[in-house]
Amino acid sequence: MPAWLILVLVGVVLVILGIATNIGQFLIWLGVIILVASLVLGLVRRSCCPRSPPTVSRCCSPRRPPTA
Structure with a gap:
């Protein structure tokens, strides 16, 4: 599960508990x-x-050439 989705779910739960x-x-x-923040x-x-698949973590880091 993506980190942003976990943060959103935790935020919603905290808002519901807060009410x-x-x-x-x-x-x-x-x-x-x-x-x-999320x-x-x-x-x-x-x-x-924007073009990288959602499974790629750290997409903003420089890409390394594939190793053999």
Whole structure:
């Protein structure tokens, strides 16, 4: 599972917990921060290498020639 999707899911869970519990204010802000960070990271990764498949990790690193 991609890291950005995990961050989005954790953020949504924290927002739901924040609304349902008494420590809601803290958890809501924490969830918002995680959601925004995951969206920014997803956009940066997508703009960095738009043609690479989603399974490639570290797509922004320089490509090395294949070794035999």
